[in-house]
Amino acid sequence: MTDQQLRIKMLREVALRADGFYDEAEKLGRKAAQALTDKKSSQIKGLEGIANSALKTSDVFDFIKTRTARQKEWQKGDWGPDLLTYLSRDLRTARRTICTQLEIDPEGIDGLEVHLLLIREFVRQLAAHYEYVCWENKEGD
Numbered sequence: 001m002t003d004q005q006l007r008i009k010m011l012r013e014v015a016l017r018a019d020g021f022y023d024e025a026e027k028l029g030r031k032a033a034q035a036l037t038d039k040k041s042s043q044i045k046g047l048e049g050i051a052n053s054a055l056k057t058s059d060v061f062d063f064i065k066t067r068t069a070r071q072k073e074w075q076k077g078d079w080g081p082d083l084l085t086y087l088s089r090d091l092r093t094a095r096r097t098i099c100t101q102l103e104i105d106p107e108g109i110d111g112l113e114v115h116l117l118l119i120r121e122f123v124r125q126l127a128a129h130y131e132y133v134c135w136e137n138k139e140g141d
Contacts, residue, residue, distance in 0.1 A: 031077045
């Protein structure tokens with residue numbers, strides 16, 4: 001299998017797995033909206049930015065840890081710690097499953113890329129739910 005073929009298979013498997021993120025992304029998106037409100041949307045944009053530009057998963061985890069330690073909004077309702085747990089534990093399990101299916105080393109460079117792709121997709125969904133809940137809250141005022 002060529003590198004390009006492997007990349008296409010990785011993207012496909014991540015896309016298929018991403019449908020299963022919906023409920024958790026919605027739950028954490030709601031928690032983020034309650035904690036940050038629409039006044040701190042830059043925090044979600046920052047999370048999206050780091051997820052999309054990170055070269056390693058620890059960049060994303062460190063961003064979440066720093067925000068949680070420094071900003072009470074990330075601590076509210078445990079949404080920051082819950083996000084960190086989901087990305088680092090639950091998505092690691094999804095990474096292993098995908099890597100097993102594709103017969104690649106989950107700890108190798110391709111396995112880490114799968115994890116980053118999963119994180120990016122989850123954060124994208126979380127951000128959409130966050131924005132939608134913030135909009136709903138404004139409509140209800």
